[in-house]
Amino acid sequence: MGYRMPGWFDIAALGSSAAQLREKEDEAGILASREYFQQLVQQEIDSGISADRIVLGGFSQGGAMALFSGLTSLVKLAGIVGMSTYLPLSLKLESTYIPTPASANVNAQTPIYLCHGTADPVLPFQLATLSRDHLVKMGYPVEWKEYAGMPHTALPEELDDVEDFLHKVLPPSGDGKTEL
Numbered sequence: 001m002g003y004r005m006p007g008w009f010d011i012a013a014l015g016s017s018a019a020q021l022r023e024k025e026d027e028a029g030i031l032a033s034r035e036y037f038q039q040l041v042q043q044e045i046d047s048g049i050s051a052d053r054i055v056l057g058g059f060s061q062g063g064a065m066a067l068f069s070g071l072t073s074l075v076k077l078a079g080i081v082g083m084s085t086y087l088p089l090s091l092k093l094e095s096t097y098i099p100t101p102a103s104a105n106v107n108a109q110t111p112i113y114l115c116h117g118t119a120d121p122v123l124p125f126q127l128a129t130l131s132r133d134h135l136v137k138m139g140y141p142v143e144w145k146e147y148a149g150m151p152h153t154a155l156p157e158e159l160d161d162v163e164d165f166l167h168k169v170l171p172p173s174g175d176g177k178t179e180l
Contacts, residue, residue: 078110079165
């Protein structure tokens, strides 16, 4: 809401309806953070990590940035994880940020794991389900898990589920190890 504090982008309508949050998105801040995410991915690639061994993930704003950055990435990723989050700029995603033609979207089949608590007072559950439904409608392979009564936090069960997803998308490397 314009206050100086750490964050990936400004949220002007925190705790508001899904429609209000979408209307007041900080597009410039989201794009600046996406650039940072892309730099981090490129640093990993430059250090010898194959892009198909990289998963972007995060909680809340970090999850929003992982989703947006992963979907619009120019390199094929192993997966995307979003916990207690939503898809920012979803109303402009296809027309503005997803590479066209569809064949140019290298992450069109990248597995996405989304999880959200049904009692989240910070990011409404409805916004998470709208994001999930939008991604599914666009053809993305979304795995969804909701946690009854969970507020804006992470539970051990949720972290175990994320770990299971990571083991699926990051199978053991040539040396037989999976590094998470």
